[in-house]
Amino acid sequence: MEELEFIRPPAALAHILERMAELGFGMPSEERTGALSRTIAASKPAGRFLELGTGTGISTAWLLDGMDAASQLVSVDVDARFQGVAREVFSRDERLTLAAEDAISFLQSQEAGSFDFVFADAMAGKYEGLDEALRVLSAGGFYVIDDMLPQANWPDGPSKTMRWLSPH
Ligand SMILES: C[S@@+](CC[C@H](N)C(=O)[O-])C[C@H]1O[C@@H](n2cnc3c(N)ncnc32)[C@H](O)[C@@H]1O
Numbered sequence: 001m002e003e004l005e006f007i008r009p010p011a012a013l014a015h016i017l018e019r020m021a022e023l024g025f026g027m028p029s030e031e032r033t034g035a036l037s038r039t040i041a042a043s044k045p046a047g048r049f050l051e052l053g054t055g056t057g058i059s060t061a062w063l064l065d066g067m068d069a070a071s072q073l074v075s076v077d078v079d080a081r082f083q084g085v086a087r088e089v090f091s092r093d094e095r096l097t098l099a100a101e102d103a104i105s106f107l108q109s110q111e112a113g114s115f116d117f118v119f120a121d122a123m124a125g126k127y128e129g130l131d132e133a134l135r136v137l138s139a140g141g142f143y144v145i146d147d148m149l150p151q152a153n154w155p156d157g158p159s160k161t162m163r164w165l166s167p168h
Pocket of ligand 1: 059
């Protein structure tokens with residue numbers, strides 16, 4: 001796509017993509033999604049950000065790239081192996097906290113209104129636990145969902161079946 005020529009990716013992205021390919025992770029966010037997330041992150045100085053579904057850290061890299069020095073990002077994933085790439089790449093970035101746990105349990109443990117931007121990129125906090133995800137959002141905060149259309153690479157399970165059967 002032509003517009004992608006104007007998007008400058010975060011410095012860490014190339015390395016994460018390499019590691020992602022080595023590990024066989026097949027659900028990365030697209031560049032345009034990353035660019036949008038980065039822009040939203042930049043609009044919230046000293047913001048508190050939450051990412052549901054770290055993967056190997058691609059969208060994490062975009063979010064960190066938009067955040068100022070006073071912002072904080074918590075990124076949650078059940079898969080510690082894939083998340084380990086982000087842990088290694090961003091080990092020196094004190095703005096980032098990585099949580100290796102289920103997103104619903106994480107959301108339930110958080111205060112209401114504690115995040116200014118929730119980037120929902122796991123089934124949990126999107127198709128399951130939506131109320132929990134919205135509960136942690138602050139007034140005026142952004143809730144952004146990735147992958148609203150059914151994806152061929154989604155894992156099997158009730159969410160996949162539900163989304164394929166539903167026209168909306
Ligand atoms: C679409 S991928 C995330 C991609 C990532 N944001 C990126 O840009 O590369 C979805 C992620 O959600 C994680 N996941 C699935 N179920 C989860 C749950 N219940 N809680 C937390 N993470 C979950 C998967 O391990 C997977 O890494």
